[in-house]
Amino acid sequence: MNIDKIIEIIKLFKPSFYNKITWTIVIAGLALLGTPLFEKILNAILEKEYSITITDDKDSLIGVLLVVIALIYSLITSYFEKYLLHKQASLEKKSIIEKDNILFNKFLKELPSNGSIEFLKTHSFGDSFQLEELRQIMDFQCEWNNAEYEFINEDLEIIRKELYENISKFIYKNSMGSYSQRNGWFSTIPDNCQGEWDLPKQVIEKIEEMNDLANKVVESHQELVRLGRRILNISNLNNQNNISKEKYIKKDKELFEKFLLCLPTEGTIEFIRHNDFYNMFRDSKIEPLHKIVRFWNSAEYKFLNENIEIYKLNLIEKIKLFLEEISDKTFYINDEFEFRQLNKKYNSYEQNMNNAKVLNNLADDVYKAHQEFIIECNKELNK
Structure with a gap:
């Protein structure tokens, strides 16, 4: 039996004029509590002439009971109606969240942070590009402009419209200002x-x-991704039971497992921990660090647990500093962009030693931040 049916049943016992019923019962009860003068005279005459009375000693008790019953009736009907209306509103809100959640997951699938968004984030339009790189945002512009793709939550819908408008402006300007080259390549620079x-x-x-x-x-x-995760997930934690909290922990566990696949302790982390960056090294050894910075700083890879997210951001910051110094202090020594080493040709031995020391220290910072992140994840996700 759903909430609506229960409310209808309550209304049978609580009609729209229930206040009048309550007051009628209360007045009747109060009337029985007190015996007016004319009733006493009438009782005395009837008792003397016919040995009968129209009231008895139990009238006061009956009066009290009527008043109590009236008050209990009023309290019960009012309380249950308010409770059920609150429950009904809560279920309606939950239904809205579920509908928005379905749409939000569809959005993440069709326009994730990697793909076209990652391309727009990293590409400079002074360079040529393939039109296929923009496929996801072009599909978004075609499909996400009707009522079926509107969020019920007003805040989410405002940001969705803002995103749609920004994508539309970009696509329009790109179509008006880009020049076709060949094989699907385009350029903002004319021929x-x-x-x-x-x-x-x-x-x-x-x-x-x-x-x-x-x-x-x-x-x-x-x-939009951050707001969606906050409104549809984190904001409900305080109102959810343990089963729901386990659901959020499960999501963070899945994300942590994905992270370990991208950057386990073995491999890159062990390499930078033991390597002396005074020596030549393969660029592929640190490639996973570039992927962490490129992808794991986006909203889709945000942990719901705030403590874990803080440690993750700290790790990403340490990796950024390390990669910036690698880019500044080393160069490729072959045309295949395979090996890197310090700029020994242009620096003194002392400068090279100092540069190597800086890189080694930053590598240690990355290793420590990585281990602290793993420890924090294990602590928070296995409580």
């Missing part, structure tokens, strides 16, 4: 300016405009 070092002012402005529009798409996308 007559290809290969030139000093590009015309209007071309530079066009490139900057495209990069700016791409950044706005990425920002609004990430804002």
Whole structure:
């Protein structure tokens, strides 16, 4: 039996005029509590002439009972109606969240942080690009502009519309200002300016405009992902039972397992822990660190547990610093971009030793942050 049917049953015992019924019973009860003068005179006459009375000694007790019954009736009907209405509103809210959750998961599947969004985040439109890289945002523009793809939650819907508008602006500007080359390649730079070092002012402005529009798409996308996770997941934790909390822990456990597949202690972490960066090394040894920075700083890879997320962000920051110094202090020594080493040719021995020391220290920081993150995950996810 659902809540609506229960409320209808309650209304049978609590009609719209139930206050009048309550007051009628109360007045009747109060009337029996007190015996008016004319009733006493009438009782005395009837008892003397016919040995009967119209009231007896139990009238006061009956009066009290009527008053108590009336009050209990009023309290019970009022309480249950309010409780059931509250329960009904709660179920309706839950239903709305579930519907938005389904749509949000569809959004994450069709427009994830990797793919077109990652391309817009990392690509400079001064370079050529393949149109297929924009396929996901073009599909989003075609499909996500009708009522079926609107969030019920107003805050989510505002950001969804903002994202849609930013994508539409970007696609329009791209269609108006990009030039087809060959085999699906496009460029913001016209053919007559290809290969030139000093590009015309209007071309530079066009490139900057495209990069700016791409950044706005990425920002609004990430804002929608963060807001969706917060509204549809984390905000409900305080109102959920242990089973629901286990559900959120399960999500973080799955994300942690995915992280360990990307960056386990064995492999890259062990390498940077023991390697002396004064020596030559393979660039592929640190490639997983680039992937962590590229993907794991997006909203989709955010842990619901705040403590774990703090440790993850700290690790990413340490990795960024390490990679920045690697890029600044080393270079590729072959055309296959396979091996790197310090810029020994242009620096003194002392400078190279100092540079190697900086890299080794930063590598130690990455290792420590990685281990602290794993320890925190094991602690929080196995409580």
